[in-house]
Amino acid sequence: MEIKARAPGKVILAGEHAVVHGSTAVAASIGLFTSCSLRFHSDSENDDTLKLTLKDLGLEFSWSVGRIRETLSHLGGPFPLTPTSCSRETIRSISVLVEEQSFPEARIELATGVFAFIWLYTSIQGFKPATVVVISDLPVGAGLGSSAAFCVSLIATLLAHSDCVSLDKNQQGWLSYGDSDLDLLNKWAFEGEKIIHGKPSGLDNTVSTYGNIIKFRSGNLTPIKSNTPLKMLITNTKVGRNTKALVGGVSERTFRHPYAMSSVFNAVDSISKELSTLIESPAPDVLSVTEKEEKLQELMEMNQGLLQCMGVSHAVIETVLRTTLKYRLPSKLTGAGGGGCVLTLLPALLSRTIVDKVKTELESCGFQCWVAGIGGNGVEVCFGESS
Structure with a gap:
């Protein structure tokens, strides 16, 4: 067998x-x-x-x-x-x-x-x-x-x-x-x-x-139990990264600027907690789902800004961010950064035509894209x- x-x-x-x-x-x-x-x-x-x-x-x-x-x-x-x-x-x-x-x-x-x-x-x-x-x-x-x-x-x-x-x-x-x-x-x-x-x-x-x-x-x-189906566009920049070096770089920046970086980490902590609470919150109708998705997008966008403060973004990540923002879709890196993959939340009411346009534009830059359910x-x- x-x-x-x-x-x-x-x-x-x-x-x-x-x-x-x-x-x-x-x-x-x-x-x-x-x-x-x-x-x-x-x-x-x-x-x-x-x-x-x-x-x-x-x-x-x-x-x-x-x-x-x-x-x-x-x-x-x-x-x-x-x-x-x-x-x-x-x-x-x-x-x-x-x-x-x-x-x-x-x-x-x-x-x-x-x-x-x-x-x-x-x-x-x-x-x-x-x-x-x-x-x-x-x-x-x-x-x-x-x-x-x-x-x-x-x-x-x-x-x-x-x-x-x-x-x-x-x-x-x-x-x-x-x-x-x-x-x-x-x-x-x-x-x-x-x-x-x-x-x-x-x-x-x-x-x-x-x-x-x-x-x-x-x-x-x-x-965490999600009460709303979530779908993401995942973009692989195909740029490899050295996780150990990126983690070390954040630690060095923290050593040089301890008070500023402490505020950055506290802000990220607040974002993660709010995001997890939001994921678990009920969304009984279409309007509630839309509001929930907009808040999730804002939190991910704020988290990306803080990751840039940590020095772990990359030119190819910024290219993905600019491309998806043309379609009013904020994105953030996921994982170590310095390349790797980028996440874009796809709202439930977003048309398939827009998703295909975003994918086509990203793939024309040499990136690899998937649409996948989350959780x-x-x-x-x-x-x-x-x-």
């Missing part, structure tokens, strides 16, 4: 960078997914390999299961119910397996994802020959939580083939895990994110696991016969 899982990416609606300095941030799942399928090899196939196929990138990696068992014999797993950090000994051993693979020079950043794959697979399923295929709507390194969605969708397939979660494998369509199973999955995903990013906040994997909208401050996560379901799985 083949199992598939899909996990959403994420955007930060308000509070990026300021959250590092104690302010509130608001993040949401988006209707763009990373999907993962898992099929164990049968005895009749005589295929003793573990294969990872990144379909969108046209890349495949494979290892002999015997080679993996020999290299990671000290693990003694699998231990699906016990998420643990990757030990230094295991890091050294997996590094050898990863270094045996060929990575295109332009894709060397994928090595940490492959590293996380080996660790998560062997920790949860041990040394079984299988083929894992990954397909994603999410661009890598654009601030949309692609690595977390990869970890969450992978772990969802691995746990579904274990005895430690409760799923009806005869049920058709996409299924959701129960709360306790999601908690286990999220802990594993955090371990995967630690391998890829070193010191992640845990926000990306949490949003990808549980979905919906989350308020985040000082490590505390609070779910939808988290990770889901489905079962089917192997082809």
Whole structure:
């Protein structure tokens, strides 16, 4: 039996960078997914390999299961119910397996994802020959939580083939895990994110696991229930950014101008809190929805101005802002800034013609655009016969 899982990416609606300095941030799942399928090899196939196929990138990696068992014999797993950090000994051993693979020079950043794959697979399923295929709507390194969605969708397939979660494998369509199973999955995903990013906040994997909208401050996560469907235009500037350097730049500016930057962070905190309250507020009629959307747009626009104060905008981000403002649609960067992606709230009554015009103009600048719902379901799985 083949199992598939899909996990959403994420955007930060308000509070990026300021959250590092104690302010509130608001993040949401988006209707763009990373999907993962898992099929164990049968005895009749005589295929003793573990294969990872990144379909969108046209890349495949494979290892002999015997080679993996020999290299990671000290693990003694699998231990699906016990998420643990990757030990230094295991890091050294997996590094050898990863270094045996060929990575295109332009894709060397994928090595940490492959590293996380080996660790998560062997920790949860041990040394079984299988083929894992990954397909994603999410661009890598654009601030949309692609690595977390990869970890969450992978772990969802691995746990579904274990005895430690409760799923009806005869049920058709996409299924959701129960709360306790999601908690286990999220802990594993955090371990995967630690391998890829070193010191992640845990926000990306949490949003990808549980979905919906989350308020985040000082490590505390609070779910937010939206009473109004929200839709965003997401524009990928295709300009890569160094998150660590951008975070460091904000810290340096804070050191040079502590009082001014403290006021900036306090303002961002107020915006995030007001935005989360507004999202939860009821909107019983069209007029109420329109007023709510206008207020959300204003808050996002104010947040963008404060991000510019922090020094994390970029010429390409400003190009997106100018373009969408022609159509009276304010925008803000999402994530680290310095490139990456930009968010534009699309009001419910906005015509499809205007949306298409905005997309066409942005794409003519070389950008990539999607329209996606905000705050939808988290990770889901489905079962089917192997082809």
